Amino acid sequence: MTVSTTLKLSETLKAQVAKLAEDAGKSSHAWMVEAIETQAKEAGKRRAFYAEALQSRAEYEKTGVFFRAEDVHGYILARVSGKKARRPRPVKR
Secondary structure: OOOOOOOOOOHHHHHHHHHHHHHHOOOHHHHHHHHHHHHHHHHHHHHHHHHHHHHHHHHHHHHOEEOOHHHHHHHHHHHHOOOOOOOOOOEEO
């Protein structure tokens, strides 16, 4: 079910949206709905990212186990280059 809402836009923003929507072959309404959906999804991803970071930090504080950045970076660069690489070993502080 959809519900209606009202957005008050400056004349400049309304014109910008109209041009962008036209370029995309969409109505201004469809373009704005898509823009809002995109921002809502991105905000959800950001929230999940922060939650995971906080959880990782709490786990580190509890266990003291971590991976050295240079080991992880070297592993990733080797893998991206198509080379075999040994997984980084965890370190305890």
